Amino acid sequence: MLKINNLHVQVGDKDILKGLNLEVGPGEVHAIMGPNGSGKSTLGYSLAGRDGYEVTDGSVLFDGQNLLELEAEERAAAGLFLAFQYPVEIPGVNNAYFLRAALNAQRKARGEDEVDSIDFLRAVREQLKALQMDDSLLKRAVNEGFSGGEKKRNEMVQMAVLQPKLAILDETDSGLDIDALKLVAEGVNRLRNDERSFVVITHYQRLLEHLVPDQVHVLSNGRIVESGGRELAERLEQEGYGFLSPEEDAA
């Protein structure tokens, strides 16, 4: 599904990712952990195609395509989704309209018909219910005046409606209380199947209790320095990132 080879990314004139390798198979959930400043969010933005995140070396294959050749919107249409750490507010644009415009843009790019409004509303309402969000959310402007938790859950609604092949969750758990955390985890678990893959970027182990990953990676100073099973996350929780060598921790 996703194959990252020796990825180097520069932001401004600063090297952030310095030869990152990662392979995620279909249906797999991979967790990326690491200290602040290690390059976790940069990884998410680079994969989603944000301007200003310049790939200076390496390659990324997504579902057999060269991901780095695609514009951000083309990546979305190809099935890549990034759940933002800080979802953006768009005043005056209601949520339902936004989501439908997004879905139809993707469908159009894939040569599919636009979605029927009744089917669309039904699908969205279902997701809202699952994430215990009120229908009134559809009429509110995108993320405007939402609480931190609502914003994160709204990202999960979008993910569920857009049905990506690969979802990258950038610290979706941060700022959530335990109930919201469980809802988010359930939201992801419901979407898990043999095809769909997830890259879960997180600071804490607690999300991984509800969202059991196939692999855990430790990102430090722009590289994956350690990979393992769930037990690696537990070890990090107990020991912190201290077992990483000091110069790598310095980033």
Next chain:
Amino acid sequence: MSQTQQQVEQLIQSRYKAGFYTDIESETVGAGLNEDVIAMISAKKEEPAWLLEWRLKAFHHWQTMVGPNWAKLKLPAIDFQKIHYYAAPKQENRPKSLDEVDPKLLETFDKLGVPLHERARLAGVAVDAVFDSVSVGTTFQKELKEAGVIFCSFSEAAREHPDLVREHLGSVVPYRDNYFACLNSAVFSDGSFVYVPKDTRCPMELSTYFRINARDTGQFERTLIIAEPGAEVSYLEGCTAPMRDENQLHAAVVELVAQEKSKIKYSTVQNWYPGDENGKGGIYNFVTKRGDCRGDDSRISWTQVETGSAITWKYPSCVLRGDRSAGEFYSVALTHNHQQADTGTKMIHLGKDTTSKVISKGISCGKSQNSYRGLVRMAKRADNARNYTQCDSLLIGKTCGAHTFPYIESANPTAKIEHEATTSKIGDDQLFYCRSRGMDEEEAVALIVDGFCKEVFKELPMEFAVEAKALLEISLEGAVG
């Protein structure tokens, strides 16, 4: 391969869609402005003598005036002797009904999306179609007459309802008011006339579509709307012109008279040709619009969506004379390429407990300059008058400008005036958020701008809100990147 072709087609289509020219034999007076020209316009329209006198008084006064220079506009000198002041499609006799109108004219309005013939008319909207200096026809006149509403061209009103016209013409915008209003008073050609009798709610939306077609002509329409006590009317105007390298002048006057407890809602979707991407051509749009809330508890609401014209200079205003009368101004002004807009409103509070609300949304892109200029004046006897003004500017790109010039004058200590202003840019984060969900950049910009304008769009009648939104999307094309 077919996709590329589609893209090309879309691109061509999405340019200024109304930029075509109708090849029709036209009757034009020679260029230049003098008493003979004015007398000829008046004679063509078979006007009563007093109206010609009024025009000439205006002309003599105009000759003593100089053009305004206080707006934030780079305005090239206009040679008023090079303009033709009257142009009309040639016809033997004045057509008695729409069936007698030249099919080429009907076709033109068809193409502009304003079908006039019976079978294709917009449901629930009566249209007066003005082509250069004359009205081509007005739909649903019979139905409106049954309700007691008069909706016709200004020329027809001057012939058929001279007393009403004489009583109200110039009563809101006197001919001496300002340079362009004065010019208009001397040479005005067609526009619309609306009269809604006492306690009558106009049964349908009224709308005028203004089309400039002939070369080197100016359009000087005059619109007068009278709402008697308890009357209600919603009126909308739209306008377009062919694409030309030369600039053309449009100087209109609109007067609204709102008697006691009446309501007038006036909406504009202005899409005059804006000029090309290098700033060549386009309409100079100098318009005086004013509503007089003459009666107690009357209400006038202006909504405008301004996307066209090379230069826009207009300040739809309300004189809140009656106690508890209310004025509103909702505006979206978008400027692109080399367009310049200096627009806003004046809310003159004279009566007690009068209220006004101003919501202005300016969007600037390309190398354009966009200014909001607004006056709120509280007169001495305007006890407890209130105004709320919100003025937001959105910048797209780095080479455009947004400016705000609020003027506040209060002579009454009980008056309350609130003014809020913001300036923002479309954020990279907003754009990336939309793109990461699958929208391309243009779609994303259109979506964000649409959200920015939401408060104004919701004031437009439904059919026109959709049109305004589409127009904005087209006008934004190429604004980013």
